Amino acid sequence: MTVNDFMNQHIPEIRIIISELNVTFTSHAFLKKFAKRFERDYINLLNEHNGNEAFRKVHSQIAKFLSVNETTFRIVKTSKEPSENIFGEIDEIQAWKKV
Numbered sequence: 001m002t003v004n005d006f007m008n009q010h011i012p013e014i015r016i017i018i019s020e021l022n023v024t025f026t027s028h029a030f031l032k033k034f035a036k037r038f039e040r041d042y043i044n045l046l047n048e049h050n051g052n053e054a055f056r057k058v059h060s061q062i063a064k065f066l067s068v069n070e071t072t073f074r075i076v077k078t079s080k081e082p083s084e085n086i087f088g089e090i091d092e093i094q095a096w097k098k099v
Helices: 002-008 011-019 029-039 038-048 055-070
Strands: 024-026 075-084 090-098
Touching: 002 011, 002 038, 002 055, 011 029, 024 029, 024 075, 029 038, 029 055, 029 075, 029 090, 038 055, 055 090
Parallel strands: none
Antiparallel strands: 024 090, 075 090
């Protein structure tokens, strides 16, 4: 299953995740809650992207899904912010605001 297919099948749950976040939040904050809520599915999505960069690829696709569906989730992009990824590296990631 693709990331996009999975996300489309779980729009109600994604809305709940977003509702639990602060008014402004980062993609990393969303991903932490997403990974906890869908742990087994999240692992499967990562496994489908064999090789290096699995986390980066899946996280990028999830963030793109949020971006394409801003209206559905009542969020807007605000800025790019430095944030530590799961490997302890600093990335520039998307920040969001609920509207």
